Amino acid sequence: MNFCSHCGAPVRLAIPAGDDRLRYLCDRCGTIHYQNPRIVAGTLPLIDDRVLLCRRAISPRDGYWTLPAGFMENGETTEQAARRETREEAGAELTELSLYTLIDLPHIHQVYMIFIGRLAGDFSAGPESREVRLFEESAIPWESLAFPTIERTLRHFFDDRRRELPPGAERFSLHVGSFERWQAPARPD
Amino acid sequence: MNFCSHCGAPVRLAIPAGDDRLRYLCDRCGTIHYQNPRIVAGTLPLIDDRVLLCRRAISPRDGYWTLPAGFMENGETTEQAARRETREEAGAELTELSLYTLIDLPHIHQVYMIFIGRLAGDFSAGPESREVRLFEESAIPWESLAFPTIERTLRHFFDDRRRELPPGAERFSLHVGSFERWQAPARPD
Ligand SMILES: [Zn+2]
Ligand SMILES: [Zn+2]
Structure with a gap:
């Protein structure tokens, strides 16, 4: 400024x-x-045991895989922002959204808020995505994820899926955390 | 601009x-x-069945009661922001914080994030507070609360306190909501 x-x-x-x-x-x-910090709102779209990921077509981290997410805009709610980003980047609509991870990135003045939800119908890559695909856990491109917030959210999800739960407990309740700083992994081939 | x-x-x-x-x-x-929207971070400080409220000494809503809360700053996490506001406005420290309400206010480009926690030690009014006091449910000044986000957070708290819970369930888990717009109640005498 x-x-x-x-x-x-x-x-x-x-x-x-x-x-x-x-x-x-x-x-x-x-x-x-x-x-003031900005909110990055996004989603973890599910269908059965598969997760939707987008391969980025824009900087930063062009070519890496991510969940649909982007800066929340004035005039919308966090959930509306997460749905809009999912529509724009993955051509997808979701049902039964609930807040799943909230991750602070104080060194870059961002707060990630990722909602988990069920994929409803079809999907297709938007202009900011090279491709959009469903992945089982064994196929997740862990070495080629765009951001550590995305990796952490996916790790929570697969851990939560495996967990034994007492009756009545919610499987995908909120995880709160932060990264103080991080290093980008090397570029994938 | x-x-x-x-x-x-x-x-x-x-x-x-x-x-x-x-x-x-x-x-x-x-x-x-x-x-982009801004985050308002704050706390619901508890001691046994009493809640700490601050009577505002600044505009807007000077003279009305609120929970300690304010705009999150660059370089801090949401929880650090909530603790800082509690220290500044109520001279209070908290233990066992967890995120309790997340309330979108899209018409004024704000997202409230209120953490619930246990009051540790003493408290005293900071420069932005006329007074700071502990209230039992029956004494809460419902007609003189500063903001609807504060009222909604307090209502959730007293409802959750009364609720019968299955064993193992968490009493004060996250509530997500929004206000599309609101009217300030009349000024108290
Ligand atoms: Zn210029
Ligand atoms: Zn000027």
């Missing part, structure tokens, strides 16, 4: 009175420009 | 190529300025 989005004057970084963090301040109009 | 925060040129509202929403565009440097 270089200029005030309200009045166009140059901004400077300083700690406002009564605050304890650096903010972009405008000396001309007095606006304090706060910056 | 009137000016580009990157180069300082005036922006205009238009739908970018390949997009389907109005965005602020900069014709000089080509930046598309996306705007």
Whole structure:
């Protein structure tokens, strides 16, 4: 940030009175420009014991596999955002959505929220996907997943599927976690 | 938004190529300025059957009662944000936090995330609170709560407390919901 989005004057970084963090301040109009984390909303679409993954056609991580997910927009709910991303990237609709993983990425100012749901009908690759495919656990391309949030969500899912449950317990209840930082694995061939 | 925060040129509202929403565009440097919802992180602090509430000393809803909560900052996790707000507004620390309500407010571009936890030690009003107090259910000032997200979280809590549970079931598991819009109740005397 270089200029005030309200009045166009140059901004400077300083700690406002009564605050304890650096903010972009405008000396001309007095606006304090706060910056906040963004939500990445997505889904884990299921059909029986198979999971839908999309192979990315865009940067970052072009060519790697991911769950349908993207930045939540103003004016929608988290579930609406997750459904929209699933429609855009995988041409798919889901039923029985529930929140499944919530993963904080404080170093890049993101919060992932992945909903689990049942695939309803057909699917097809959108413009941001090279291909969309269903995978059994044994076929998941673990070495070619786009983001660690996706790997963690898939690991929770297969663990939860295998778990013995007391009667009445919910199989896919919420997992909350975070990554403080991560390294991208090497590019797949 | 009137000016580009990157180069300082005036922006205009238009739908970018390949997009389907109005965005602020900069014709000089080509930046598309996306705007995204913000997370409000907070807590429901408990001690036995009592709940801690703060009476607001700031606008909006000055004088009304709320749970400690505020905008999540860059560089922190949702739980860290909830703990920080509880420290700032109520001088309180919590143990055993878990996510309890997630409430979308799409009309004002906010997502509330309230964690439930046990109050550890003392508490005291911070600069944004007139007073901080513990309430039993019968004493909750329902007519003087600051926000509908706070009322809904408290209603879930007292309902969940009363509920008969199968053995092994978790008492305070996540509630997900939304408000499409709301009206502020009349100001208390
Ligand atoms: Zn300004
Ligand atoms: Zn510009």
